[in-house]
Amino acid sequence: MQEPPPRPGEKPAAAGPLDAAAQAGVTVIDWVDERTSLSGAARWMMFRKVPKGTNWFYTLGSATMFAFLNQAVTGVFLAMYYRPDASGGAYESIRYVTNDVFLGQFVRGMHKWGSSVMVILVFLHMGRTFFFGAYKYPRELNWVIGVVLLILTMVMSFTGYLLPFDQRAYWATIVGVNINGTGPLIGPYLSDFLRGGSEFGATTLSRFYAIHMLLLPGAIAALIGAHLYLVAKLGTTAPPWQKAETRSELREAEV
């Protein structure tokens, strides 16, 4: 027969320092939970019922989120070295990161290749959602948020491409800004806004830098939060080939 747990405020029987040490983790979590009630939210988020037939394709969203986290973490550390200086400092700081900083080439490589990985994963995740019909009622709003996230990811790629400030970055941005300019009526204003003037200048680089590392990461993180909230609230869909369970006792099972 087990001892009943102590009542709140009551000293547990024979609690030595060793017992306290063993219970340290639980104690800390209890302390926080008593003041925030976060454990309910965590349970709500993490212990959800998922439909039968859930498979590896359902991990593409998480994979995209981890690609974003990779970009965020490596980006923060790259920002410790980067200088948005159009008269040569930007290129020099990237050259320094790549050639001289310990593990600099690796961290920059993670950021550079990770950006392509993220774009690919976003599209695979979108394709999964489309082909599984997971955009339908009541999940339309989550599809809309996802499309905004796709656009923001593209803007991230576009603004980040300029930052190394080598020949490829420079000319790709010239072409990219001018493509924006080909939109009728608002195009000319849009390209002037992106450049920060009529000609490509020092402002262009600092503008792209600010958009890339201040404006968009916060927006993307917030929208990912909303995206995840709706996933947890609405639940995931079963794959389209999944047949409805006929035996009523098997329709729902606790996992």
Place this chain on the structure above:
Amino acid sequence: MADKRAKHKSKYTLDRGIPGAFEGETVTRRRFMTGSAHTAGAIAASSFALPALAFAIGPIFKSTPHRWETVGSVNFFTDNNYVPVVITLQPGIGEAGKSTAYIRKFNPAIDTDPYDRTTPYIAISSRCAHLGCPVRWVDAAERFICPCHGGVYDLLGRRVGGPPVRPLDRFYTRVVGEDVQVGPRFSVNSELRRFSPRDPGEPLDGIGQYLYPSRPGAQKL
């Protein structure tokens, strides 16, 4: 619901039986307080949001001063072939602010277009009218050729092939003493008629000039 609303339709709070109401009052104090708090919040938010927004979109409306840059003496240029010169479009940022212009003396046999009569020197911008890559003058072909997407232009900068939507831009030129100077940029349509400078990819024929308005800060020479 409709009946209930109709019953409490009086605009006076006293008639609506709201506690603490007094004669002639139409807005409850609770409502007034809520409105004031919202207004204060809106004023506080716009006091930083509006200037920040104006700050970000300000460059669209900024007018850039005309710059004239000496590119060589009058003997340096001929009237039958182009000489490439490097000019500074954006000072203060080194190589990134420079561009190439192709310059030749006005030649009445070639430059028959009425708009060019007054120009002592023809200065063609190397910025491709498709998406802004740098074109180069290929002497053997007597063509400007763009490396990015294959735009081809003739001696006068008019499109003869590829995706560009208008001829190459030009710069105003003038002679000061013995020096040739290059000034602000202007764009031309396929008849070489002059327009305020436009970005690449923006056509100027037909309704193009209205679909792609010139920037508000552009100054006429």
